[in-house]
Amino acid sequence: MLLNASPDLPAQLRDNDILHPDNNGPARNNPIAAVIISGGDIDCITGLLTLREGHAFRLYAQDFVMSVLNANQVFSVMNGDLVAREILPPASPVTLHDASGQELGLRVEAFPVPGKIPLYQEEGRDLSALVSAESVIGLSVTDDAGKTLLFIPGCAHVTPEILERAKNAEIVFFDGTLWQDREMIDAGLSQKTGARMGHISVSGECGTIAAFSALMRTRKIFIHINNTNPILCDDSEEAKKVRDSGWDVAYDGMEVTL
Amino acid sequence: MLLNASPDLPAQLRDNDILHPDNNGPARNNPIAAVIISGGDIDCITGLLTLREGHAFRLYAQDFVMSVLNANQVFSVMNGDLVAREILPPASPVTLHDASGQELGLRVEAFPVPGKIPLYQEEGRDLSALVSAESVIGLSVTDDAGKTLLFIPGCAHVTPEILERAKNAEIVFFDGTLWQDREMIDAGLSQKTGARMGHISVSGECGTIAAFSALMRTRKIFIHINNTNPILCDDSEEAKKVRDSGWDVAYDGMEVTL
Numbered sequence: 201m202l203l204n205a206s207p208d209l210p211a212q213l214r215d216n217d218i219l220h221p222d223n224n225g226p227a228r229n230n231p232i233a234a235v236i237i238s239g240g241d242i243d244c245i246t247g248l249l250t251l252r253e254g255h256a257f258r259l260y261a262q263d264f265v266m267s268v269l270n271a272n273q274v275f276s277v278m279n280g281d282l283v284a285r286e287i288l289p290p291a292s293p294v295t296l297h298d299a300s301g302q303e304l305g306l307r308v309e310a311f312p313v314p315g316k317i318p319l320y321q322e323e324g325r326d327l328s329a330l331v332s333a334e335s336v337i338g339l340s341v342t343d344d345a346g347k348t349l350l351f352i353p354g355c356a357h358v359t360p361e362i363l364e365r366a367k368n369a370e371i372v373f374f375d376g377t378l379w380q381d382r383e384m385i386d387a388g389l390s391q392k393t394g395a396r397m398g399h400i401s402v403s404g405e406c407g408t409i410a411a412f413s414a415l416m417r418t419r420k421i422f423i424h425i426n427n428t429n430p431i432l433c434d435d436s437e438e439a440k441k442v443r444d445s446g447w448d449v450a451y452d453g454m455e456v457t458l
Numbered sequence: 459m460l461l462n463a464s465p466d467l468p469a470q471l472r473d474n475d476i477l478h479p480d481n482n483g484p485a486r487n488n489p490i491a492a493v494i495i496s497g498g499d500i501d502c503i504t505g506l507l508t509l510r511e512g513h514a515f516r517l518y519a520q521d522f523v524m525s526v527l528n529a530n531q532v533f534s535v536m537n538g539d540l541v542a543r544e545i546l547p548p549a550s551p552v553t554l555h556d557a558s559g560q561e562l563g564l565r566v567e568a569f570p571v572p573g574k575i576p577l578y579q580e581e582g583r584d585l586s587a588l589v590s591a592e593s594v595i596g597l598s599v600t601d602d603a604g605k606t607l608l609f610i611p612g613c614a615h616v617t618p619e620i621l622e623r624a625k626n627a628e629i630v631f632f633d634g635t636l637w638q639d640r641e642m643i644d645a646g647l648s649q650k651t652g653a654r655m656g657h658i659s660v661s662g663e664c665g666t667i668a669a670f671s672a673l674m675r676t677r678k679i680f681i682h683i684n685n686t687n688p689i690l691c692d693d694s695e696e697a698k699k700v701r702d703s704g705w706d707v708a709y710d711g712m713e714v715t716l
Binding site (some may be wrong): 246252253 | 500503504507511526530531532535559656
């Protein structure tokens with residue numbers, strides 16, 4: 201999640217250049233003031249390697265994710281003189297700052313959601329039960345006006361706490377990985393169910409649409425969508441069901457206003 | 459450098475999906491049979507993290523680059539059962555194979571070019587002289603018909619050896635980072651010259667166009683172009699000079715046939 205302190209500036213990054221640690225002048229500045237990492241999976245952390253080198257920002261991540269970043273030397277491409285690394289504590293709201301300590305007018309809270317540990321850390325671990333709380337989080341971001349967005353890219357099921365948070369949020373970005381639990385297996389692509397991967401399905405009696413059906417006011421947007429999920433095809437029956445249920449499907453370049 | 463064993467298939471990767479280590483069936487196969495890493499810089503190695511997880515290929519890299527990959531746990535996302543890691547020896551041609559050991563009909567040779575060590579490894583190192591030979595390489599890829607392409611994304615100056623190799627190649631992809639040595643400084647973006655960064659300039663008496671001026675038969679393509687380099691603007695004087703000198707400027711989606 202990239203946080204833009206100057207919403208009137210485009211958040212888009214030019215990424216075709218050679219980047220330098222001593223390059224942080226206005227000619228190449230960008231509006232990203234803070235980055236919050238939502239997990240330890242490759243798709244959560246790899247983007248850090250393609251941010252502009254030499255850009256100053258504050259990086260927030262859970263303790264175990266920060267340990268991964270610290271233990272993998274490639275991430276030292278984020279110059280320690282410019283990028284402040286700050287642990288995101290569990291279940292405790294944090295006032296966000298930029299690298300120089302200036303407040304951004306936003307608070308973020310990391311809250312536990314059911315899920316699993318990153319794939320590359322599975323080896324030798326007991327996976328008979330889903331690992332929860334400590335490793336998989338959702339993010340709640342609140343501005344000075346008290347408006348809140350939830351960012352939950354991976355989630356194994358919707359708990360009462362998540363539902364309560366969503367009722368009080370303006371926008372919910374939510375795990376839309378799979379349409380149904382055996383989707384990957386049925387397509388011959390994997391031996392894993394959605395549950396094994398730590399992902400609730402969009403459809404079904406225990407699915408996301410059903411779980412959030414009482415939320416009429418909150419804007420609901422599916423993110424983190426697998427390419428087997430038919431909701432990616434605008435003209436599919438499934439996409440129609442999603443829309444009819446009051447959900448949007450996120451797309452590249454989508455902009456939302458809190 | 460991604461090597462495609464089946465040139466009739468598109469080499470493009472779908473990258474919007476969740477990827478799984480047990481997923482290597484034909485439904486999601488892609489034609490990448492081997493990957494050769496040309497250096498240890500972030501822009502050389504980060505792409506490995508966005509390849510399809512669970513795709514089998516053979517990975518070739520220099521000794522020190524393989525050590526970086528081995529020392530950074532995030533790269534274990536390339537499942538060891540599927541991705542064979544093979545050291546690319548210096549100055550010794552290697553017959554390329556896919557993950558299962560099948561020959562690809564291509565040979566590659568890594569040869570030293572003048573350059574510098576990766577940025578994130580600079581700390582505490584003596585940079586008064588450019589580090590050459592061991593760390594910075596060009597790649598020479600030859601097919602069964604004896605046709606050769608050179609891939610030299612970073613190079614501090616054109617040596618007689620490079621020139622000789624280029625004369626015998628069909629295609630040369632070459633470092634086009636900067637138009638002139640002080641470009642980054644003049645733009646107020648960096649305190650570093652091109653020389654300090656290990657990059658020859660395109661223009662000038664000692665530049666790349668001048669160095670390769672005798673090569674009329676070989677197709678010459680600039681790659682690795684910084685966004686300060688005016689050759690990126692098709693209608694610039696500099697782009698015209700490049701074209702008039704017999705060079706092409708690479709672009710996203712460019713395809714070449716050896």
